[in-house]
Amino acid sequence: MASRSTPHARHAVVEPTAAGAHANGAGHHDEAIVLSARDVAKSFGSVQALKTVNFDVYRGQVTTLFGENGAGKSTLMKILSGVIQPTDGEILLEGEPVRFASTTDAQRLGISIIHQELSLAPNLSVRDNIFMGREIKGPTGIDYAEEARQTRALMEELDEPIDPLTPVEDLRLGQQQIVEIARALSVDSRILIMDEPTSALSASEVEVLFRVIRDLKSRGVSIVYISHHLEEALTITDHAVVLRDGVMTAYARRAEIDLEWIVRNMVGENFDLGSPPAGYALGEVALSIEDLSVADSSVSERSVVDHLSLEVRAGEIVCLYGLMGAGRTELLECVAGRVPSSGGQVRLEGEDVSHLSIAERIEKGLVLVPEDRQRDGLVQTMSVGENLSLASIKAFTKGLLTSGRRERGVVEESIANVHIKTDGPRAEIGSLSGGNQQKVVIGKMLATHPRVVLLDEPSRGIDIGAKAEVFKLLAEGAASQGLAVIFSTSEVGECLSIAHRIVVMSRGRIAAEFGADISKEQIMAASGEAVVA
Amino acid sequence: MSKQRQAPVRQRGGFDLGRLLLEGRAFFALIAIIVIFSLLSPVYFTTNNFLTMSSHVAIFGLLSIGMLLVILTGGIDLSVGSTLGLAGVVAGFLMQGVTFDLFGVTLYPPVWVVVILTCGVGALIGAINGVLIAYFKVPAFVATLGLLYVARGVALLMTDGLTYNNLGGQPELGNTGFDWLGFNRLLGVPVGVWVLALVAIVTLLALARTPFGRWVYSTGGNARAAELSGVPVKRVQVSVYVLSGICAAIAGLVLSSQLTSAGPTAGTTYELTAIAGVVIGGAALTGGRGNVRGTLLGAFVIGFLSDGLVIIGVSSYWQTVFTGAVIVLAVLLNSIQYGGRRKRAAPASPSSPASAPPSTTDREPAAADGKSAGKPAVQH
Ligand SMILES: Nc1ncnc2c1ncn2[C@@H]1O[C@H](COP(=O)(O)OP(=O)(O)OP(=O)(O)O)[C@@H](O)[C@H]1O
Ligand SMILES: [Mg+2]
Numbered sequence: 001m002a003s004r005s006t007p008h009a010r011h012a013v014v015e016p017t018a019a020g021a022h023a024n025g026a027g028h029h030d031e032a033i034v035l036s037a038r039d040v041a042k043s044f045g046s047v048q049a050l051k052t053v054n055f056d057v058y059r060g061q062v063t064t065l066f067g068e069n070g071a072g073k074s075t076l077m078k079i080l081s082g083v084i085q086p087t088d089g090e091i092l093l094e095g096e097p098v099r100f101a102s103t104t105d106a107q108r109l110g111i112s113i114i115h116q117e118l119s120l121a122p123n124l125s126v127r128d129n130i131f132m133g134r135e136i137k138g139p140t141g142i143d144y145a146e147e148a149r150q151t152r153a154l155m156e157e158l159d160e161p162i163d164p165l166t167p168v169e170d171l172r173l174g175q176q177q178i179v180e181i182a183r184a185l186s187v188d189s190r191i192l193i194m195d196e197p198t199s200a201l202s203a204s205e206v207e208v209l210f211r212v213i214r215d216l217k218s219r220g221v222s223i224v225y226i227s228h229h230l231e232e233a234l235t236i237t238d239h240a241v242v243l244r245d246g247v248m249t250a251y252a253r254r255a256e257i258d259l260e261w262i263v264r265n266m267v268g269e270n271f272d273l274g275s276p277p278a279g280y281a282l283g284e285v286a287l288s289i290e291d292l293s294v295a296d297s298s299v300s301e302r303s304v305v306d307h308l309s310l311e312v313r314a315g316e317i318v319c320l321y322g323l324m325g326a327g328r329t330e331l332l333e334c335v336a337g338r339v340p341s342s343g344g345q346v347r348l349e350g351e352d353v354s355h356l357s358i359a360e361r362i363e364k365g366l367v368l369v370p371e372d373r374q375r376d377g378l379v380q381t382m383s384v385g386e387n388l389s390l391a392s393i394k395a396f397t398k399g400l401l402t403s404g405r406r407e408r409g410v411v412e413e414s415i416a417n418v419h420i421k422t423d424g425p426r427a428e429i430g431s432l433s434g435g436n437q438q439k440v441v442i443g444k445m446l447a448t449h450p451r452v453v454l455l456d457e458p459s460r461g462i463d464i465g466a467k468a469e470v471f472k473l474l475a476e477g478a479a480s481q482g483l484a485v486i487f488s489t490s491e492v493g494e495c496l497s498i499a500h501r502i503v504v505m506s507r508g509r510i511a512a513e514f515g516a517d518i519s520k521e522q523i524m525a526a527s528g529e530a531v532v533a
Numbered sequence: 534m535s536k537q538r539q540a541p542v543r544q545r546g547g548f549d550l551g552r553l554l555l556e557g558r559a560f561f562a563l564i565a566i567i568v569i570f571s572l573l574s575p576v577y578f579t580t581n582n583f584l585t586m587s588s589h590v591a592i593f594g595l596l597s598i599g600m601l602l603v604i605l606t607g608g609i610d611l612s613v614g615s616t617l618g619l620a621g622v623v624a625g626f627l628m629q630g631v632t633f634d635l636f637g638v639t640l641y642p643p644v645w646v647v648v649i650l651t652c653g654v655g656a657l658i659g660a661i662n663g664v665l666i667a668y669f670k671v672p673a674f675v676a677t678l679g680l681l682y683v684a685r686g687v688a689l690l691m692t693d694g695l696t697y698n699n700l701g702g703q704p705e706l707g708n709t710g711f712d713w714l715g716f717n718r719l720l721g722v723p724v725g726v727w728v729l730a731l732v733a734i735v736t737l738l739a740l741a742r743t744p745f746g747r748w749v750y751s752t753g754g755n756a757r758a759a760e761l762s763g764v765p766v767k768r769v770q771v772s773v774y775v776l777s778g779i780c781a782a783i784a785g786l787v788l789s790s791q792l793t794s795a796g797p798t799a800g801t802t803y804e805l806t807a808i809a810g811v812v813i814g815g816a817a818l819t820g821g822r823g824n825v826r827g828t829l830l831g832a833f834v835i836g837f838l839s840d841g842l843v844i845i846g847v848s849s850y851w852q853t854v855f856t857g858a859v860i861v862l863a864v865l866l867n868s869i870q871y872g873g874r875r876k877r878a879a880p881a882s883p884s885s886p887a888s889a890p891p892s893t894t895d896r897e898p899a900a901a902d903g904k905s906a907g908k909p910a911v912q913h
Binding site: 359363375376378381382390391393394397400401402445 | 738742743744747750751753754755757758759760761762763764765817820821822
C-alpha cells in the first residue's frame with residue numbers, strides 16, 4: 001500500500017471543489033471541503049466493512065455520520081484519523097493526498113478523534129490522561145502546574161469541575177467521557193472527529209458539549225460527529241451523511257432534511273420505540289428496594305444512594321431517569337450485588353437477597369446489564385458466543401460437562417433475539433462494532449431468563465432499530481412472562497417509550513414519579529435539569 | 534469514478550501459511566528439535582532415549598499444567614518449584630515412619646496415604662497463595678514469591694539440609710511401592726508419563742467442557758465482567774492455586790520416585806521452566822488465552838531441547854543460553870499472534886477468493902455470511 005500511494009502524494013493536487021463534485025454529484029460546489037475520503041474501502045479478513053466510500057468534511061461545519069450498528073462509521077473515522085489504514089482508496093487533506101501511518105501523523109496535520117470506546121488510562125489522573133504523550137516541558141522536567149491549570153480551564157469550559165488530580169478510574173463513565181472530550185479539545189486541531197461522544201452524557205451535558213462545538217465552529221474547526229441520538233444530532237449538524245452496510249447511501253444538508261429522512265435512509269422505514277405493554281394485570285411485587293443507601297466511596301459522610309425505596313411489580317417496566325451523578329448506576333449496582341449497601345434491604349419476590357453474592361442473585365433471577373461494556377460487560381479474550389453464554393452456563397451443563405450443542409442453541413437464540421451483526425459465534429468480540437458489542441452484553445444477561453432485569457443505559461451506542469428491538473423484547477418479556485424491568489437512561493425520549501412508570505432520581509433520592517402520560521419537559525424539570533429548547 | 538486501480542492484493546495463501554506456522558509454532562519447534570538432534574546424534578532417535586526424555590518431561594509437564602491454570606486466570610505461581618521440593622521431603626519423611634514420642638510408637642503409613650498427605654501439603658500451599666491473592670489482594674507475584682521462600686525453608690528445616698535416600702519402604706512395614714510412581718514402567722512407558730497424561734486429559738476436559746473451565750478463562754479475560762456474569766471469581770482464583778499446588782506435589786512425588794531419593798533443594802528454579810513451558814505453548818501471561826495442548830507441547834520442547842543439548846555434549850552454559858533464547862523467541866511470537874488479533878480479523882476463511890478487490894460489482898461478501906442480522910428491525 002505504501003509503495004502505491006507515495007508517488008501519488010507527489011504530484012496529484014486535486015482541487016477541493018472538484019473533489020466535492022466528484023463525491024456527491026451536485027449541489028454544494030460552494031462549500032470548502034477540508035478533508036475527504038476518496039473511494040475508501042476497508043476489509044478485515046473476509047469482512048468488508050467499507051466498500052468504496054466517498055466522504056467529505058466541510059470547513060468550519062459539522063458533518064454528521066448516521067448509520068446502523070456495524071455500518072462502518074467507526075471504521076471510516078479510524079481511517080480518517082490514522083488509527084487504521086484503508087485497504088484501498090485515498091484521503092485528501094485540503095485537496096492533497098495524504099497518508100497517515102499512525103494517529104500521531106494525523107494529529108500533526110491537525111486531525112484528532114474522540115473514540116467510541118474510551119481510551120483513557122484508568123490509573124492515571126485526569127491531568128495526566130489529558131497530556132499523555134504531549135507533556136508540557138518545564139525547566140525541571142514536566143510542568144505539572146501548567147498542565148493542571150490547563151486541565152482545570154478545559155474542565156471549566158465543559159462545565160464539569162473535576163479536580164485534575166482525580167484518578168480516572170474514580171470517575172463515572174459520563175465524566176470519563178468528558179475527560180476524553182477534554183483531551184481531544186486540548187489538542188489544537190482543525191478537524192475534530194467525535195465518535196459517539198454523548199453516549200453516556202445526559203441532556204444538559206450534551207448542551208454544554210454543543211455549546212463548545214458551536215464555539216469551535218466559529219473558530220473554523222471542522223467537526224465530524226457520530227451519534228445514535230438522532231434528534232440530538234440534528235440540532236448540531238450542518239451536513240448529514242448516511243452510511244449503510246459500508247456504502248454511503250445518502251447525503252443532504254441540514255436544511256433539506258428531518259428526522260424521518262435520517263431514519264428512512266438508515267433503516268428503510270420509520271418506527272417508534274414502542275409503548276408500555278398493556279392488556280394484562282401487573283403481578284406481585286417482584287423487586288422491592290427498601291430504604292437503601294450506598295455510601296460514597298471517597299467521601300464517607302455522603303451517600304450516593306440515600307434511603308431510597310422503590311417497588312417494581314412483575315410485568316412492570318420502570319424507567320429510571322436522572323442526571324449524571326444522580327446515583328442511578330450506584331443504585332442498580334447495589335441491587336445487583338456489585339457494591340455493598342450501607343443500609344436498607346433488597347427483596348426479590350419477597351425474599352431478602354441483600355446478603356447474597358452476584359452469582360446467587362443471578363441464579364434467583366435478578367440480573368444487571370452494566371453500563372460500561374468494556375470494563376464490566378465483555379471478556380475481550382473470549383469469542384462472541386462464549387461471551388453470550390457466560391452468564392447461563394448452567395443452562396447447558398449436564399452433570400459435570402457442558403453440552404456444545406445446547407450452548408450453540410443458547411448462543412444462536414441470543415444472536416437472533418438482539419440482532420447481533422457478527423461473522424458468527426466464533427468471531428472475536430473485538431471485531432464487532434460498538435453497538436453490536438453492547439447487544440452482546442444485553443443478550444448475555446437476557447439469556448439467563450431473569451425474573452427481574454436491571455439495565456443501566458442499555459441503549460448506549462445502539463442504533464434506533466436495535467433500540468426498538470431491545471425495547472420490544474423487554475416489553476414482550478414483561479407482558480408474557482411477567483418480567484420486571486428497570487432501565488436507566490439519559491435520553492428523555494426513551495422514558496416515554498415502553499415504561500409504565502418513570503422514576504426521576506436526583507442526588508441519590510427519588511425526586512419524582514410519573515406515569516407514562518407525562519411530557520419530556522416535566523421529566524427534565526423534575527431531574528433538576530434546565531429544560532432544553 | 535469507478536476504480537481502475539487494483540486493491541492491494543493480500544496474499545491469502547502466504548498469509549495462511551504464516552498463520553499456520555505461527556499457531557502451530559510449538560509443534561513445529563518440537564519437530565525441528567527432534568529432527569536436528571537426530572541428525573546430530575545417533576542415540577537421540579531411539580525408543581529408550583525418548584522414554585528417558587519423556588520421564589523428564591513428565592515433571593515439567595505436571596508443573597506447567599498447574600501453572601497454565603494459574604496463568605489463564607491472569608496470575609502467576611512462583612512457588613511450584615519449592616512446593617515440589619517440599620512435597621518430596623514430606624513424602625520422604627513419611628516413608629521413614631512417623632514417631633509419636635508421647636506413645637513411643639512409630640507409624641509407617643502405606644504409600645497411598647503418603648500420596649494423599651503429600652498432595653494435601655501441595656493443596657495447602659496453593660490455598661494459602663489463593664487466599665492471599667483473591668481475598669487479601671496481595672499481588673500474585675509477591676504472594677507466591679513469599680511462599681517460594683517459605684516452602685523451601687520448611688523443606689530445609691525438615692531435613693536439616695540432608696536428603697532422604699531410602700524411599701523403597703519395607704514389605705514387613707507394608708509401605709512398599711513408592712518406586713511405582715515414577716521409577717517403574719507400565720506397558721513400557723514410565724509411570725510418570727502416564728500420570729502426566731492422566732492429569733493432562735482431566736485438565737483438558739475441565740477447561741474445554743466444564744463450567745469451571747469457562748470460569749477460569751473469563752476470570753483471566755476480564756474479572757469484573759466475569760463477576761457480573763455470575764462467575765465466582767474469588768473461588769476460581771483460590772481453586773487454580775490449589776490445583777497448581779497439587780500438580781506440584783504430584784510432580785514432587787514422581788520426581789522423588791524416579792530418583793528414589795528426596796532432597797530439600799529438588800525443583801529449584803523449576804517454576805521458571807514451568808512458566809516457560811506455558812509461554813512456549815502460546816498462553817498469554819495477561820490471562821485468558823492458552824490451552825493444555827500447547828502447554829504440553831511447550832513442556833516437550835523444553836525437555837527435548839535440554840536433553841538433546843546434553844546428549845550432543847553442549848556445555849551446560851550454552852544449554853542455558855539456548856533455553857533462554859527459545860523462551861524469548863516464544864514470547865516474541867506470542868505478542869505477534871495476539872497483537873495481530875486486534876488488528877486483523879481472526880479467522881481468515883480459506884474458501885474466500887484469493888483477493889477481494891472491492892469493486893462496484895462486488896457488493897456481496899459482507900452480507901453473504903452475516904445473515905440478515907445486519908438490518909435489525911427493518912421489517913416488523
Ligand atoms: N477489527 C475488526 N475485525 C473484524 N471486523 C471488524 C473489525 N472492526 C470492525 N469490523 C467490522 O466492520 C463493520 C463495521 O464496524 P464499525 O465499528 O465501523 O461500525 P459502526 O458503524 O461504528 O457501528 P456502531 O454504531 O455499532 O458503532 C462491522 O461489521 C464490524 O464487525
Ligand atoms: Mg462505532
